[in-house]
Amino acid sequence: MWSRLTYTLRETGASLRRNVTLTVAAILTSAVSLFLVGGTFLVQRGFDNLLSKWAGGVQMIVYVNPEATPDQITAIQQALSANPTVIDVAQLKYFDKTQSLAEAKRLFAADPGAYALLNPSNIPTEFKVVPKAGKLDLLVQLAESFRTQIPKVQRVVLARDQVEQIAKLRDFVQTVTVGLSILLLIGALILIWTTIRTAMFARRREIEVMKLVGATNWFIRIPFMLEGLIQGLVGGLLSCGFLLFFNRLWTNGVVKLKGDNGFIALVVSDSFLNSVMLGVVVFGMVAGAIASGVAASRFLDV
Amino acid sequence: MIRLENVTKIYNSEVTALRDATFEVAKGEFVFLVGPSGSGKSTLLRMMNRQERPEKGAVWVAGRNINEMPDSKVPHLRRNIGNIFQDYKLLLNKTVHENVAFALEVIGRPKHVIRQQVPAVMDLVGLAGKQDRFPHQLSGGEQQRVSIARAFVNRPLILLADEPTGNLDPGTGEGIMRLLDRINKTGTTVVMATHDQRIVNMMRKRVIQMDRGIIVRDQARGVYE
Numbered sequence: 001m002w003s004r005l006t007y008t009l010r011e012t013g014a015s016l017r018r019n020v021t022l023t024v025a026a027i028l029t030s031a032v033s034l035f036l037v038g039g040t041f042l043v044q045r046g047f048d049n050l051l052s053k054w055a056g057g058v059q060m061i062v063y064v065n066p067e068a069t070p071d072q073i074t075a076i077q078q079a080l081s082a083n084p085t086v087i088d089v090a091q092l093k094y095f096d097k098t099q100s101l102a103e104a105k106r107l108f109a110a111d112p113g114a115y116a117l118l119n120p121s122n123i124p125t126e127f128k129v130v131p132k133a134g135k136l137d138l139l140v141q142l143a144e145s146f147r148t149q150i151p152k153v154q155r156v157v158l159a160r161d162q163v164e165q166i167a168k169l170r171d172f173v174q175t176v177t178v179g180l181s182i183l184l185l186i187g188a189l190i191l192i193w194t195t196i197r198t199a200m201f202a203r204r205r206e207i208e209v210m211k212l213v214g215a216t217n218w219f220i221r222i223p224f225m226l227e228g229l230i231q232g233l234v235g236g237l238l239s240c241g242f243l244l245f246f247n248r249l250w251t252n253g254v255v256k257l258k259g260d261n262g263f264i265a266l267v268v269s270d271s272f273l274n275s276v277m278l279g280v281v282v283f284g285m286v287a288g289a290i291a292s293g294v295a296a297s298r299f300l301d302v
Numbered sequence: 303m304i305r306l307e308n309v310t311k312i313y314n315s316e317v318t319a320l321r322d323a324t325f326e327v328a329k330g331e332f333v334f335l336v337g338p339s340g341s342g343k344s345t346l347l348r349m350m351n352r353q354e355r356p357e358k359g360a361v362w363v364a365g366r367n368i369n370e371m372p373d374s375k376v377p378h379l380r381r382n383i384g385n386i387f388q389d390y391k392l393l394l395n396k397t398v399h400e401n402v403a404f405a406l407e408v409i410g411r412p413k414h415v416i417r418q419q420v421p422a423v424m425d426l427v428g429l430a431g432k433q434d435r436f437p438h439q440l441s442g443g444e445q446q447r448v449s450i451a452r453a454f455v456n457r458p459l460i461l462l463a464d465e466p467t468g469n470l471d472p473g474t475g476e477g478i479m480r481l482l483d484r485i486n487k488t489g490t491t492v493v494m495a496t497h498d499q500r501i502v503n504m505m506r507k508r509v510i511q512m513d514r515g516i517i518v519r520d521q522a523r524g525v526y527e
Contacts, residue, residue, distance in 0.1 A: 003413050206393055206404075212351070213456070214381035215408035216374075 011223040015199045026191040030235030033184030034280040035242040040177040041276045042268050047170040050265040059159045060129040060143055066122050068152040079150055086138040091130040100125050110267035111255045124154045189291045192231055196224050196295040217300055224296040225289045232288025236281035247273055303329040303491045309359035311345055319345040321515045332486045334502050335495040337512035343495035347462045351383045352376050384453030388465035390445045392437040398448050399433035405452045423455045443474035463494040499526040
């Protein structure tokens with residue numbers, strides 16, 4: 001067992017050294033492609049975060065002044081429920097101060113300073129309004145009347161003003177990043193494959209001898225699979241570096257977009273970033289090992 | 303030990319390398335396969351360790367039909383069969399000792415077994431004291447001895463030799479033949495393909511003569527003709 005382990009490590013190390021150029025190319029390509037894969041997840045998550053307050057078909061949010069009394073809040077709810085032809089009353093939701101604070105914490109993840117300024121005495125509560133199918137135009141008219149005629153309504157925001165453009169942008173960005181990362185992943189796998197084929201060609205005499213003296217195919221294959229796994233691992237770790245760097249750059253940039261445009265929510269939490277990084281490293285290792293194993297098998301003619 | 307039954311091998315569905323070959327080699331026997339180039343000698347040898355599979359017929363080695371053996375069992379079959387070649391097939395970046403140890407290492411033999419068996423087989427082939435040389439520092443005859451040491455270090459039941467004296471001068475070739483004879487006397491079955499007339503006539507062993515894929519003569523204590 002011990003001699004097998006030392007054999008495997010020695011052969012893997014020798015092969016990586018012998019083949020530096022191709023190995024570096026394979027590592028860099030896998031790093032860039034894994035970075036794009038991870039980036040796709042981050043961008044997606046950022047948009048989801050940004051759009052999360054509109055989740056579930058919400059088309060209108062009525063913000064209620066923080067100092068409104070329970071009676072006044074009930075009055076607003078009744079005013080909304082009085083339009084059952086336009087509003088889907090069953091889906092009407094009220095976010096009290098605790099829920100609104102929790103939502104703000106998620107949206108302001110990039111700017112803890114801004115979140116710290118919020119407290120139960122100054123945060124507006126919210127009614128989330130889902131319209132009935134085909135009644136969006138009537139909802140827009142209703143929004144206008146709420147803005148002006150109902151007491152203690154701080155403001156009324158329509159999804160149509162914010163969400164649709166963002167959703168289109170998200171779909172566009174998603175198509176581009178997914179497409180690019182698939183292309184680059186294919187490139188990385190082809191390079192790892194080529195590295196292994198080259199490594200095996202350089203050692204074809206040894207492999208021939210190994211097969212003739214009765215080495216099993218797994219014994220021959222495993223050093224090559226380990227080589228692919230290491231390439232994937234190093235590529236994955238590099239991509240984590242890229243992801244950390246660009247996520248920080250992005251978050252810092254987003255914080256500077258002050259104002260009421262909601263873009264402050266276009267960020268991800270650290271825990272999500274960590275799981276994406278773990279994911280790309282594991283994926284890189286597994287994909288590298290499998291690509292090498294398949295390449296080795298093809299060359300072994302088994 | 304080895305039995306071929308009506309073995310036919312066709313390459314690329316047109317070139318017939320072997321036609322209806324049937325013979326048996328007993329345990330401990332020494333057999334020459336003779337005949338001109340392209341007569342099917344190497345193909346026959348390659349059938350015996352399943353580097354090739356016949357289109358028709360059966361190949362039995364040590365009581366098993368090796369053509370029906372699953373791929374996963376082939377490595378274990380080959381651990382019982384040593385191979386030597388005209389071009390030695392040594393690994394040029396490894397020393398003599400490493401070349402021989404490699405054969406044990408890659409089948410997972412423990413270090414202490416390797417330390418014990420490699421010097422023993424080096425003594426047997428007459429290369430004691432040269433284990434730290436590289437192949438290019440050795441003569442052709444010495445390189446062939448290394449390849450014999452590598453083939454024999456695991457004490458196989460069968461030794462397959464494909465023109466082992468083909469690249470050597472007559473005197474050196476005789477030395478190699480004496481070594482193969484000694485190995486044969488330990489009970490190892492030896493099958494050797496050659497077209498070296500002098501050696502076949504000198505050894506007076508069983509001779510199987512091939513011509514265009516057909517066995518034309520099978521003679522005990524034969525000569526080349």
